[in-house]
Amino acid sequence: MDNYSINTKCVQAGYRPGNGEPRQIPIVQSTTFKYDTSEDMGKLFDLEASGYFYTRLQNPTNDYVAAKIAALEGGKAAMLTSSGQAANFFALFNICECGSHIVASSSIYGGTFNLISVTMAKMGIEVTFVSPTASEEELNAAFKENTRAMFGETIANPALTVLDIEKFAKVAHAHGVPLIVDNTFPTPVNCRPIEWGADIVTHSTTKYMDGHGAAVGGCIVDSGNFDWMAHAEKFPGLCTPDESYHGITYAEKFGKEGAFITKCTSQLMRDFGCIQSPQHAFILNLGLESLHVRMPRHVENGQAVAEYLEKHPKITKVNYSGLPSDPYYSVAQKYLPNGGCGVVSFEIEGGRAAAEKFMKALKLAAIETHVADARTCCLNPATSTHRQMSEEQLIEAGVPAGLVRMSCGLEDKADLIADLEQALAQV
């Protein structure tokens, strides 16, 4: 499939049925797999042969879909996880351990921020947060001798900042560590971070990839570019024998292209079991088949809504990297030439009370803790996800009381704008 356009890969990559086999990806609804001899099965346990033995670790349906996402991102290997949270945790924990340190952009999803700064801290893994707009010198200064990974989001949820991937990759590589990029919001249709130097790409497939608000899931893609053995002292888990797998050294046996995902599957998936169900993988694949058709419409609607709001007298600020007035416009022109996504955020004059009134008046856009769905939805962080915070804390967190995050769906943009117009008229 390598020579085909990403549009064709969305439809057909990953699964190529043989003569007389099902056209659609089969859902392998089986926890286990049968073998003729114990010797056959033993080879799987020793990672001497590839094959399936238990769905807590691997399932063929998932692997077809993971292979499609690897093809879309231009990666060499991939795996599905039960959620985006599990994908980011596994991507980091596969190369970090107690005593390790992570450099992460401060502008990331709240769940990931909490995962790294609270839960992984309890495991003895430290983090230094850096601004997504930090200079090379500032980024360099955040690194320590025990830094094992750098992390950021292509378009951050919900701040909508855009990551300078090339700059972050350059700094990460100068310190001998990989750059992990969460590419959930643009999807590979609008940005492929590996082409800009990212080593590992993660996704909450719950968002645009599924795109219908139907199935929670995640994915990890390895570019196959990072040379673990060249930095063997930093990555003992990949570069020294794994006694829990009969002394295999992943980076030696599976090379740059296979080591990361093989270790992540055979250790982390074995021990934590955060696998996506094959049913969810099937639903995810239905979403992927139309991802290249849906993303341009999400962008078109996001752009139209952002432009409309920017001109509205009751709107004091609009965040959308497709607007020339946005501070991330020029970096977005470089990494997101076809647009980013359908999520727009804006501030309404009159703060929390005005935002509440406005959202209540919306007819098409529903109030939901979700984004990247076919149906337009919106959220006022101050009265929902961030409601425990004071006015001052809200401002500090970059979510002023009047901020509304709107995820533009696939409806007609004229209907969305008419809905905004009537709702703003009531504020």
Ligand SMILES: *Cc1c(COP(=O)(O)O)cnc(C)c1O
């Ligand atoms: C939603 C989201 C996550 C978490 O994904 P879940 O599938 O909800 O676990 C991670 N990163 C980003 C950018 C997200 O938007």
